[in-house]
Amino acid sequence: MAKDKTMYVCDNCGQESSRWLGKCPTCGQWNTFKEIKVSPSIPSPRNPAAHAKAEGGRAASRPIPLSEIRTEAEARIDMGDDELNRVLGGGLVPGSLVLLGGEPGIGKSTLVLQTILRLKGRKVLYVSGEESARQLKMRAERLSKNGIDAAHASESGDGDSDSSLLVVCDTSLEDIFNHISQIQPDLVIVDSIQTIYTATVESSSGSLAQIRECAQQLLKYAKSGGPSIILIGHINKEGTIAGPKVLEHIVDTVLQFEGDQHYTYRILRSQKNRFGSTSELGIYEMRQDGLRAVSNPSELLMTDNHDGLSGVAICAAIEGVRPFLIETQALVSTAAYGTAQRQATGFDYRRLNMLLAVLEKRVGFRIAAKDVFVNIAGGLRVTDPAMDLAVIAAIQSSAVEIPIDADTCLCGEVGLSGEIRPVSRMEQRVAEAQKLGFRRIIIPSYNLKSINPKLFDIEILPVRKVHDAVREIFG
DSSP, X not given: OOOOEEEEEETTTOOEESXXXXXXXXXXXXXXXXXXXXXXXXXXTTOHHHHHHHHTTSOSOOOOOGGGOOOOOOOOBOOSOHHHHHHHTSSBOTTOEEEEEEOTTSSHHHHHHHHHTTOSXXXXXXXXXXXXXXXXXXXXXXXXXXXXXXXXXXXXXXXXXXXXXXXXXXXXXXXXXXXXXHHOOSEEEEEOGGGOBXXXXXXXXXXXXXXXXXXXXXXXXXXXXXXXXXXEEEBOTTSOBTSOTHHHHHSSEEXXXXXXXTSSEEEEEEEEETTSOSSOEEEEEEETTEEEEOSOHHHHHSOSOOTTOSSEEEEEEEXXXXXXXXXXXXXXXXXXTSSOOEEEESSOHHHHHHHHHHIIIIIOOOOTTEEEEEEEGGGOXXXXXXXXXXXXXXXXXXXXXXOOOTTEEEOOEEOTTSBEEXXXXXXXXXXXXXXXXXXXXXXXXXXXXXXXXXXXXXXXXXXXXXXXXXXXXXX
C-alpha cells in the first residue's frame, strides 16, 4: 500500500511546493503555505479492476495518437431552467464537476433544490451536510407544489414519477461514495463542500487539506464514468469560494451566485467554464416561493419614473450574447470637505476616474472640485465598455441639471483622446432599444458601417467624439 506524502499548498493562489516557503513565488504573499497530507487515491467504484491493475505496478492506460481518439457529441443534461442552461453553456455536461459559490443566505441551496425538483427522468442524490432531511422537505414544500409532488413520489417509490430525488444527510466522503455506488444516480448535489471530510486526511472538515482532497476524489470519481456532481461552496471573508483558490483550479465550472440581500435580484455568473463561455450571466428574482428566472431583464432594470430627472442615462449593454438596457445614475455635487469623492456602485471605480479625466482634459468640463457618485440601477455589476458613453452623459446631465430625453438610448466606448470607439454586436443593441420603445439611439460612427439603418424603425445617431455626443444629447 502506498504511503502518504506531505506537500505544501498556497491558500491564496494554489501554488504547490514540496517544502515550506515563507513567501509564495507566484503571488508574492507571505505565510500562506499550508501543510497537507496527500493520501492514496480512493478506488473508482465504476472500474475497480482497472484500479487494482494500476496498483499492481502495470500501466492502466497507454498513450493514444490524437488521430485515433474518437469524439462524439454527448447530449447535455437539460436542467429545466433557461437561465442556468445558458450560463452552463447549453446544459450540464455528463461527468462534469461544477462549483456553485456565493455568500451565505444568498439562495444557492434554493436555486439547486428548485432546479432538481423540476428535472424529468433523472435520478438525483442530494447529499446534505448542513440541513436535516426534514428541513430539506420543508424547503421543497415551500418552493412549489410541483416540488411537493416530486418529493412525495420519490419517497413512495412511484415508478410513474418523472423525477427521483433521494436525500442523504452524511458528511463522510467514503460513505458518500458507497451511497453513489448503490444508487447509481445521474446527478449528485453536495451541500456544502466545507462540511465533507475524508478519513485519509487528519484535519477538521472545512480545512484546506480536507477541501482539496475531497474535491480531487470527487473529480476523479466523476471523470471515471461517474455522475455529474454539483458542489455548493460558501464565500469567506476574503471573498474566495470555499476558502482556498485551489478548489477553483480543480473543478470544471465555477458559477458565482451574487446579489445584494436588500435587492430582489440575483445574478448567476460563470467565472470558469471548460464547456462554454465565461461571459454569460443569468438573472433571477427572489420571491417567497423561490427564485424566478427573469426572461426580459431590460424591463426590470429600468424604472418608468425617471422622465424629467437629471443624472439618468439609459445604456444598451451586452453581457455574453444577451442584450439588455441598463439605467445609469450619476450625482455631481460640490465637495463638502475640500477633497472630492469618487464612488461607483456596479461600475469599475478605476474606469470612472479615467472617464472623469477625459471630461476634464478633452471636453473642458471642470469637475476636479466636485463629488461624483455613479450607480447602476438594480444592483447589477456591468463590465461592458459600451457603458462609458452613458456614464459620461449621466455625469454631465447631473452637473448641469438638464435631464436626458427619456426616449434616448446610448452605447459606446470612450477613448483617452475623447473619441467614441466602436463596440460589438451593435445590431442586437439597436434591436433591443427599438423593442422597448426608444425613438433614437446614439452609437459610435464606426459601427454605422456594420448595420443597415433601414432595417430599424429607430433613429440612429452616429457620433465620433464626446463633443458630438454632448451636442446630440443636450442640443
